[in-house]
Amino acid sequence: MRHPEYQYLDLLDHVLANGDQRMDRTGVGTRSIFGALLRFDLSGGQVPILTTKRVYWKTAVREMLWFLTGGTNIQPLLRDNVRIWTDWPLAAYRRETGEHIEQAAFEQRIVADDAFAARWGELGPVYGKQWRRWLGADGREHDQIGTLIETLNTNPASRRMLFHGWNVGELGDMALPPCHMVYQYHVTSGGRLNCLMFQRSVDLLLGAAFNFVGAAALQLMLAQQADLTPGELIWVAGDAHLYLNHLDQAHEQLxxxxxxxxxxxxxxRAASIDDYRIDDFVVEGYDPYPPIKGEVAV
Structure with a gap:
């Protein structure tokens, strides 16, 4: 059987060979295709942590755990040594103050100074806010994750088991609109939990690997909370792209x-979806190639 990671590598190769090259929002430029689908079987315990480069899987899981808190400030992430969200508030700080502060110094202030973090570490109503505290037109908050878990336990044949983050009324207040924006779940008659995650936009070199890990970790948590076993993780992308400053790295990975x-x-077994900690996740048999670095386009 062909290694499932080749699905990702084939996608990289396809984008390099056939992607439409154009300028994008960041000014870096991309080579992109529209529409992609990858399937990973989690039922045997294996998860899609890419091996053709080292993926810092704990960072991806910590990010997912932070989403589940409903948080929108980077301070707790930085206290967990997760720096993947710093670029956006740092750019806003530099733009609004005119001070060209170094990233390390900015992060240190966020960690140490609660008032500074409250002003400059806020990302707006991003993922966690929408997943756990979606604000309805009537002023009520909706916990989409809580509702999903209740439905998994009480009506697993439902076709309405999903959550999403594309809250049109709040997009303008977000540092970055959600990329992985819809997660839908399906339970088989044999008790397997499948997930289909739709990602409207994906940075294939840097972002995709983290998205695979985060979605798989969430699937394991949800399965446990509903006494199910993990099944398939199906990843669907809209605009799948390589930034033009990532092409050499993609060739290296291929x-x-x-x-x-x-x-x-x-x-x-955690008491609830809110009770998981990074130490609950045990990864075994990970033997990757060295990491491949690339600049984040903001």
Whole structure:
């Protein structure tokens, strides 16, 4: 059987060979295709943590756990040594104050100074806010994750088991509108939990690997909370692109042959979806190639 990571590598190769080259919002430029689908079977314990480069999977899981808190400020992320969201508030700070502060100094102030963090570490109503505290027109807040877990437990045949982050009325207040924006779930008659995640926009070199890990970790948590077993993770992309300053790195990754996917399991049964911690996630058998670095386009 062909290694499932080749689905991702084939997509990289297709974008390099056939992608439409154009300028984008960031000014960096991309080569992109529209419409992609990858399928990963989680039922045997293996998860799609890419092996053709090192993926810092704990960072991706910590980000997912932060989403589940409903938080929108980067301070707790930085206290967990997660820096993947710093670029957007840092750019806003530099733009609004005119001070060209170094990233490390900015992050240190966010961690140490609560008032500074409240003013400059806020991302607006991004993922967690929409997932856990979607504000309805009547002023009521809706916990989409809580409703999903209740439905998984009480009506697993439902075709309405989903949550999303594309709140049109609040997009303008977000540092970045949601990229992985819709998650839909399906339970088989044999008790397997499948997930289809739609991503409107994906940075294939830097973002996709984290999105695979985050979605898989969430699927394991939801399955445990509903006494189900993980099934398929189906990843669907709209605009799948490589930034023009990532093309050499993509070629480097394509030259590597995938190694076996690692396994991921939960070390304990958490009391609720809000009770998971990074130490609950046990990854075994991960033997990746060295990391491949690239600049984030903001």
């Amino acid at each position: 030259a590597r042959e995938p190694r076996p996917f690692p396994t991921m399991r939960l070390a304990r």
